[in-house]
Amino acid sequence: MFDFIVQSLATVLLLVGLWLMGDKRLLGPFLAGVAEVFIVVVGWTHGAWSIVVIGVFLGFVQARNFLKWKKEGVAW
Numbered sequence: 001m002f003d004f005i006v007q008s009l010a011t012v013l014l015l016v017g018l019w020l021m022g023d024k025r026l027l028g029p030f031l032a033g034v035a036e037v038f039i040v041v042v043g044w045t046h047g048a049w050s051i052v053v054i055g056v057f058l059g060f061v062q063a064r065n066f067l068k069w070k071k072e073g074v075a076w
Contacts, residue, residue, distance in 0.1 A: 003042065010038035026074045033062035
């Protein structure tokens with residue numbers, strides 16, 4: 001049950017983050033980055049190493065977007 005909750009939370013955070021990124025809101029990459037942390041944890045605990053790799057990579061992309069957009073003065 002705990003896994004289902006964590007996976008659902010990660011999915012919701014990722015979808016909301018992607019939606020907000022489409023509106024070029026600074027909260028978008030932040031929420032998507034938080035979702036990537038959950039995704040990496042789930043992948044790690046289940047031994048799904050491809051999920052861990054893609055989660056880490058996408059986490060870096062989200063951090064880059066967040067930092068670039070914050071520097072540009074994008075609204076939250």
